Amino acid sequence: MSALICEVVYRGIFQKNLAARIVRGIVLSARKSERWGIAFGRYGDSPQRNGIPAKDFAIVADTKEELEQNMARYEPKHVDVTICVDDTLSKGVESWAWYGLQPINRLTVPNGTVLMTSLQPFDALLKDIHKKDAPYKLSLIRAKASFSGLWVYKEDHTEVRILGALAKIAPSFLTLDAVAEAIKEMEWGSELKVASARKAFDRLETRAVKITEGNPDVPYAFEMPKWWEMREGVTIPAIPIGKPKEGGQGYVPERNPYFKKFSTRTMRPVIDFDTCVKCNLCWIACPDSVFDVMPDGTFDANMEACCGCGVCEAVCPVEDCITMVNESAFDDNASQWEAWRKDKAGYKTWLGAKIGDKKTTVRSHGFRFRGQYDEEIKHDLDSGGVEITAGIPGENADRKTV
Amino acid sequence: MAETTFGNATQVLEPFRGIKKVTLEEYFTSGHRTCQGCESALVMKLMVKAAGPRTIVLGSTGCMYVANTTYYTTPWVVPWMHTQLGSSGSAALGTAAGLKALMRKGKMKAEPINVIAFCGDGGGADMGLGAISATLTHKEYNSLILLYDNESYANTDIQLSGMTPYGAHTTFSPPGKVHRLIHKRWKKNVAGLMAAGHPECRYVATVCASYAVEMMNKVRRALTIGGPTFIHSLDPCPKGWDYDPMLSHELGELAIETGIFPLYEVEDGVVKYYGKTKAIVEGRPRKPVRDYLLKQGRFAHFTEEDLSYFQEKVDQQWEQWEIPGVVPFRKLDAAQAALNVK
């Protein structure tokens, strides 16, 4: 390898600063071994939106010429390491209209590495990650996804743990010592962070993935029209008006077929149709018009459209009627209302299991009050376990099971 | 060409009598590339739900253009067209004038078509203020201009505008080691400005999507009353304000309960307060501004001094203004007022 190309796939805005630290960290670490590098965000992702998947890139090369080969491009054609900082992104990424759903390992070279922060077992993740037509490696850092925002950052050491892991994955480009040195020079660096990086190096779990392993679904894709097929005047047809759900009752809006937005979710609402009081608040408060109106007056959150903001849970007046649950707990976008209608008792059991699991219902992201992130980190540290992301991460890992 | 009998009528859109009476049809559907919890997208949905299918929407540059309509796709069911950043006023006027010309000359079937032009706080309070003002003087053309205010130039990754609150963190006002606060301007009072400055504009209102039915009814009133009208909507923005998207609805309510954002309408010069704002005017205590400000990362750098200043300014709005929350003219002393009359 005379060049190392890395991409960071992340949740827009929530992980924007994290991704920037990672790609800069890669370049500055490689600099310690006299290499040249560039770090950049994908231009088309800008302006970023909360949750919409985005990508940053770091390219380091032995020579300036090799580096130049990779510049002036929006996106590399292939990457050696795909760094994924939210494991719900393993279900695929839809960043822009007409791009379809792209597997997380789409750009990863054969025998390259997908490096992910996750608490899930390998097998669970490989149910979500699409099959690839070449073998590759899946490496995991045991941590929950690190979310912040534009203005307040969560110092949970995720960026240094990624850098430490990279030193294990691509040692000819990034030595652990170089990473340590670079971290110390960062504005956000510290000795404690260097220790985290070293721990991540040691604790990295890697497994080879065969071409037979993975989600067999074919992700949807679109073919872009030619210039003479496009209507003139920068004009396109509007979305048609929606229709009743059944027997003239209820309402199902037509939806934009070229941008679905469900890959923006890290959590999804699970609805108890039995306790719903049909107040209409979730339906009216949803910015994404996700709720199909059912003939019985309840509301079914359309999983092709839901982007997981959680406003519905916030406005619902009935306790446990709408509960946001981590997206990794689900395998498809099937209709909850249809499942409930088919088998009410079975659905109730399923619902109970989903919303009863404290691990999957803990809120994954967003600022709520000053000092929140420090509190969260302290809580994780004190309660022990694999969720620790600060202090000396992973120290208490042997005390907990996932 | 001779003029046909054309009445320049508006549609008669009755207010929704409660949430269960709200129409089911969506004229702005899913599939837009907005942030999780984007209240401005909710405003779009509610705006055209209230307006109905015989509507043309003009959208000036901003989040509700770039995030919503990413070419070669759209979430709009009603006809929608982009317009320039400072052109919401011109777009409303031009569209309404074009329709009127064609209808009154018999070149197009005469029917009342809603014309709605929207702008963000950047496109409305800054660049496009002049054009909106001009349009509000043209009482012969029916239109609604809706300003959706997420308190920044959000689409360009958060820069301050004339409607950004005092001290807020934006990429143009980062708290630094030497200057903690770069942005010290107080938020421009655009709704009050529009109401006070255009005597022939029959309807100006403020809304918040957290009070969805009220918002839609104000949109309906604006479209029914005739002539050019203006609505200012406050939209919590998870990206620019830095908060958990599921709090979008709650923050809207808090903005009103703290008295930071007033809910009112001015119809033919008569001011009417709504909801919690009405309660505040009638004497109900306001929640302290810190309850709202400290839930947002953009104010995480605020000191007690900053919070006090902010509280003081908000207090003034309610305690010292002649028409509380609406225009910053100080209360007249009753005796002095009597003297002036003589």
Added chain:
Amino acid sequence: MATVTTTKAASEDKELLISGSEAVAESLTLADIDVVTAYPIRPYDTVMQAIAKKIANGQLVAEYIVAEGEHSQFEIVKHASTVGARVFCGSSGVGWMYAMECLVVTPPLRVPMVCLVGNRALDDPGAFGVEHNDALVVRDLGWMLCWIDTSQEALDTTLIAYRVAEDRRIFLPLAISADGAFLTHSQAITMVPPKEKVDRFLPRYDRGDLLLHPDNPITVAPQANEDWVIEIRRQNDEAMKRAVGVIEEAYADFRRIFGRGPENPWFEEYMADDAEVILIGMGTISLPIKVAIREMRAKGKKVGLIRLRWFRPFPFERLVKALSGAKAIGVIDRDYSFGSPFHSGVVANEIRASLYNAAKRPPLLSFICGLGGREVTLEDVNKAVDMCEAAAKSGKSDAKTHWLGVRE
């Protein structure tokens, strides 16, 4: 006075003594425009004053809106056009510049707005006199551009402009440029045709599948990223190429219905057939040049003039043919293009580019003259011709750009 190849004027025409602005107003009345926006700036705004009178007196029924600035002025009619209204607008100099944001989007949006640009120097430095840079600034963007010279041409070209711009194969905005002085100060005998003829020539504006109306639900101009823009531009490229044929069709139809009009829409050739020296210019610069040419012809010099009407689309093929017999070409620009090749004027460089692949490439001299309303004198023209004659003899040009009439 423009030389037009006509038979006799149709008998139903009305004869009026009117200025260029008034002639345009006559045309707009005949075209039954629907929406017009006005904003004051000299010298174009006499046309808006003329239109106001027409409306006030009930001769024209249209929405007349006085905007609060040129940006709004142009945006208003842009939007009126998208709902199917026939629109008219105009400006001069920096006013036109203030509308620039609108000017750049009307070609990709395929809005067929017809505008009058009363060419005026950009100020500061604060002149009101004629320079062509204002209209020329949109030359790359997809606007059609033409220059007119007389009231008759103003009237006729306005009708042709609507016919061409609103042709569904084109749907591009069109700016008619007129030099200020002639617009406001020269009144000439102008034939105004009857409405019945105009209705035969000019169909209604039909926006078709691009109409913004609830019966045709569309989204216009969602935000395009790098995956789409070059395809959109390619569409504009194709439309401009089609404009060539549509313009010729329109002029042929005009001659047939109105019984007058030039056979060659693209440029006027004045004594150019056998000319050894051909001067090229746009606008009313043609008047002193024609006077000079007549004097020179009397002395036996074979000099001719090509007055360009259409600048976009640029008639490069026809021009090359028309210039092939010349021994020297002198291009007189009433504009500037600082830092361009040879520090030339805009038209000179366009002609140079047109000639690059031609078999016959006569020596070309570039002159800049008459900026900011400075008169182009006979002396200036004679100087230019002298230099061209020298080049014709030697077969070479010095490739320098000569500034005529400057105090130095």
